[in-house]
Amino acid sequence: NAGVMQNPRHLVRRRGQEARLRCSPMKGHSHVYWYRQLPEEGLKFMVYLQKENIIDESGMPKERFSAEFPKEGPSILRIQQVVRGDSAAYFCASSQGGAVQPQHFGDGTRLSIL
């Protein structure tokens, strides 16, 4: 039973490029969450999605960041025109129901900006 799959595991981008992070939830899970983690820090909530809907994006920066969870395919976190401060680990989690349900995390994508 595959868990939450994130790819790539590591992503290197130059300033100004675009970064695309993918997340396939666990089988049977329709709720996806994206978090950002800086070294020695906790996880900062970014966005909560269900299929084709953004439920809560209160943690997303207003510019350059977007997320989607299409009817078919993985959830995508997209960062346009990356800057050095975007370097972090980005974790995706999924759950069967809403945030009242336990969340299962992927291995994360470590984004490095040169």
Add this chain to the structure above:
Amino acid sequence: GQQVMQIPQYQHVQEGEDFTTYCNSSTTLSNIQWYKQRPGGHPVFLIQLVKSGEVKKQKRLTFQFGEAKKNSSLHITATQTTDVGTYFCAGLSGGGADGLTFGKGTHLIIQP
């Protein structure tokens, strides 16, 4: 907005000693979840507490939810080297539409 504070940030213990981490929320929580993250790994769900005053045990781990549903604790008895990692609490205050608010975690370091 909601804030979840966790203390201590770091805890060094000798193997076999007990360990406790505390979590406090600025708002009343509908539930609280605890996660463990090993170095270089991803958070792994440990437990969820929902009821006021709830206490749950998992082998050497004891989790408590305060009567006012604004604080929680995790206590590990007789730590082992496998307990090394960062323990996060995560609170939910809304009706489920919001994401979890994570504390900054307590890093547990065990000296053999």
